[in-house]
Amino acid sequence: MTDHRDYQGAKMGMWLFLFTEILLFGGLFVLYSVTLGRFPAEFHQASQLLDVTMGTTNTVILITSSLFAALAVTALQKGNAKLAQIFIALTIAFACGFLVIKYFEWTHKFHVGIYPGSPDIADWAPGKQAFFSLYFAMTGLHGIHVVIGMAVLSWVSWLIRVGKCTPEYFVALENAGLYWHLVDLIWIYLFPLYYLIT
Amino acid sequence: MVVSQGFMAPGDKSWVREWLFTIDHKRIGMLYLWSILAFFVVGVFLGLLIRLELFSPGRDLIGPQVYNAVFTLHGVIMIFLVVIPSIPAAFGNLFLPLQLGAEDVAFPRLNMFSFWLYVIGGAIALTSLFTGGGAPDTGWTFYVPFSAVTTTNVSVAVLGVFVLGFSSILTGLNFIVTIHRLRAPGLKWRRLTLFAWALYATAWIQVLATPILSITVVLIAIERLLGMGIFDPARGGDPILYQHLFWIYSHPAVYIMILPAMGVISDIIPVFCRKPIFGYKTIVGSSLAIAFAGSLVWAHHMFVSGMSDTAVMVFSLLTFVVAVPSAIKVFNWVSTLYKGSIRPEPPLIYGLGFIFLFAMGGITGLVLGSAGTDMHVHDTYFVVGHFHYVIFGGTGFGMFAAIHYWFPKMYGRMYNKKQANIAAGLLLVGINGLYFPMYLLGLAGMPRRYYDYLPQFTELHRLSTYGSWFTFAGLALMIYNLIRSRYHGAPVGRNPWQAATLEWTLPSPPPSHNFDVEPVVTHGPYAFSEVRDDD
Ligand code: HEM
Ligand SMILES: [Cu+2]
Numbered sequence: 001m002t003d004h005r006d007y008q009g010a011k012m013g014m015w016l017f018l019f020t021e022i023l024l025f026g027g028l029f030v031l032y033s034v035t036l037g038r039f040p041a042e043f044h045q046a047s048q049l050l051d052v053t054m055g056t057t058n059t060v061i062l063i064t065s066s067l068f069a070a071l072a073v074t075a076l077q078k079g080n081a082k083l084a085q086i087f088i089a090l091t092i093a094f095a096c097g098f099l100v101i102k103y104f105e106w107t108h109k110f111h112v113g114i115y116p117g118s119p120d121i122a123d124w125a126p127g128k129q130a131f132f133s134l135y136f137a138m139t140g141l142h143g144i145h146v147v148i149g150m151a152v153l154s155w156v157s158w159l160i161r162v163g164k165c166t167p168e169y170f171v172a173l174e175n176a177g178l179y180w181h182l183v184d185l186i187w188i189y190l191f192p193l194y195y196l197i198t
Numbered sequence: 199m200v201v202s203q204g205f206m207a208p209g210d211k212s213w214v215r216e217w218l219f220t221i222d223h224k225r226i227g228m229l230y231l232w233s234i235l236a237f238f239v240v241g242v243f244l245g246l247l248i249r250l251e252l253f254s255p256g257r258d259l260i261g262p263q264v265y266n267a268v269f270t271l272h273g274v275i276m277i278f279l280v281v282i283p284s285i286p287a288a289f290g291n292l293f294l295p296l297q298l299g300a301e302d303v304a305f306p307r308l309n310m311f312s313f314w315l316y317v318i319g320g321a322i323a324l325t326s327l328f329t330g331g332g333a334p335d336t337g338w339t340f341y342v343p344f345s346a347v348t349t350t351n352v353s354v355a356v357l358g359v360f361v362l363g364f365s366s367i368l369t370g371l372n373f374i375v376t377i378h379r380l381r382a383p384g385l386k387w388r389r390l391t392l393f394a395w396a397l398y399a400t401a402w403i404q405v406l407a408t409p410i411l412s413i414t415v416v417l418i419a420i421e422r423l424l425g426m427g428i429f430d431p432a433r434g435g436d437p438i439l440y441q442h443l444f445w446i447y448s449h450p451a452v453y454i455m456i457l458p459a460m461g462v463i464s465d466i467i468p469v470f471c472r473k474p475i476f477g478y479k480t481i482v483g484s485s486l487a488i489a490f491a492g493s494l495v496w497a498h499h500m501f502v503s504g505m506s507d508t509a510v511m512v513f514s515l516l517t518f519v520v521a522v523p524s525a526i527k528v529f530n531w532v533s534t535l536y537k538g539s540i541r542p543e544p545p546l547i548y549g550l551g552f553i554f555l556f557a558m559g560g561i562t563g564l565v566l567g568s569a570g571t572d573m574h575v576h577d578t579y580f581v582v583g584h585f586h587y588v589i590f591g592g593t594g595f596g597m598f599a600a601i602h603y604w605f606p607k608m609y610g611r612m613y614n615k616k617q618a619n620i621a622a623g624l625l626l627v628g629i630n631g632l633y634f635p636m637y638l639l640g641l642a643g644m645p646r647r648y649y650d651y652l653p654q655f656t657e658l659h660r661l662s663t664y665g666s667w668f669t670f671a672g673l674a675l676m677i678y679n680l681i682r683s684r685y686h687g688a689p690v691g692r693n694p695w696q697a698a699t700l701e702w703t704l705p706s707p708p709p710s711h712n713f714d715v716e717p718v719v720t721h722g723p724y725a726f727s728e729v730r731d732d733d
Pocket of ligand 2: 448
């Protein structure tokens, strides 16, 4: 009864779930746009304080990892489970790289006194403070999603090893891949909104 | 006659594995039902306590701080732990797959997981009472700036709400996929029961609206824990934005509360007047219309918050629009009753109570929806009266109707019908006594969430407190009757009400695997001429 397989049902469930994730970030995007509307100049100034090189590097890293995720799915569909696992490992490795860079970015910010509730920024213009509140909230939430994505991918890799995710029934990997693409996609929006606004 | 045990029969595994880790949708439904009823009892006692404190002006029992904590807790428990999950999680899980002719929901393990999230979320919410700076005192709406600065345990409470929201999303997701994928052969969309349709519309609201609530409460928590400043004007934030985000979820959430109850009523009325429902398609359409239009009216909670006049007018208008589909349903129910051969069994009595109380709440909703009159009664007892008529009179009665309708299916036994009707009568007297004076109090200017009041309000407050005792008596009798009948009620056969939907073709209680042979559906849910009288 429990191992009835409904490929379409599983996909549909995943798409609905992704939709809820988009809405979760959607609430924050609403906050972002309203606040940007109120403080366009301050947002521009605050954005200068972010490190575009690091942001760009991270964007490239995340897009590459998304490519590996897609390759993993194709590999499994073509029957090559070993290769699929290698690609999953690469995806996870790149995700680690993303987090490492993020770590350096954030620690640097903390170091110069920019963090939520910091006394140093208490007498900045409100718009600049709002920028950083939202920056930490949104990239922080995104970071948590990266970690969750890594956990899910590792779990699917294990499923492949024990033969529960196979070339005949690969929907678990496919769904994990979709999740990873979503995480990537959200970053692709966050990057220009925070690093590149003028 | 020996009552069969069906899905409730003990198996060979331990009780914990049989029940707490079950993936059988019927058992999960039962777990929800009993947990929800347990929380309901707690919530009712808190409500009674509020009423006792308000028996006369000045301090009677509890001080202002405890009073604030009590009404917050009452609201949080009733909203997030009782009414939102009530009908979908309990009766949806129990009967949706049966009405579809399916073996289970689409994702049985996920279903168990959502039940566990419900338990964990409830536990976290309760933890917030006894830890940290004491029980939250913000009201269930957690409005900033107060919720950002109060020293009580708001962070833990909102974490609980977050987890409960996740549970609700997963239930909705599961139901959508179930309805799309697992209908028995021949069960076309146009042959779905109206209960299933209502759950379908509800599920979409759960999936689309709840994430916004999740992020909003997360923001409250990080605002408090990290001093984020997202809603603090001094740091570029905006408290009105909080209200928008909160109501973007919580207004649609009131349809999560009421639509399933409407579905139950739409299923019950035809059975007890032996007629197909009047206007099947309009009922379906109005459910979907409510789900859609209901997401556009959130700002009617904010007429006095300082929004622009244009916004106030637009949201006022939209609110009137969303009242139309609800009214359509009421007309449909009444038309179905017209010239039907009515059998006044308890489920129908509760159903009629629902229609009356819901109409009382709905009409006063229009008073609140028109910006002009809302200015006058905003945040007064008028509002408290309105939402209790809708959620207690509406969702609560829908839930009671559902229990009395499906009880024989769940346990294979019948309750004492006379007692059930007396309880319904007590409840009707009680609820009107409890909440009607609140309308008058509100019109006279008594603000809500106050622990004290001026002497001229004493009589109406007393009346309301008497009403709460009748309500309590009705609830006590109803619950007593149900619990006693679960063990001693007269055994019944498959279909005591001669209903025409699929769950009644199964033994009572249904076996764990549901259908021996996959049913093939050849007619709609209200074709009573097809019913075989096998009792
Ligand atoms: C015997 C039953 C009940 C009694 C005596 C009762 C009484 C009350 C009272 C006196 C208030 C306080 C209003 C204020 O001070 O502003 C209140 C608030 C509330 N009640 Fe009830 N109630 C009962 C049942 C219910 C039920 C069944 C629900 C939901 C299904 C519910 C949901 C709420 C909510 C959401 C609030 C708002 C709390 C707030 O203002 O934050 N109540 N109730
Ligand atoms: Cu509303």
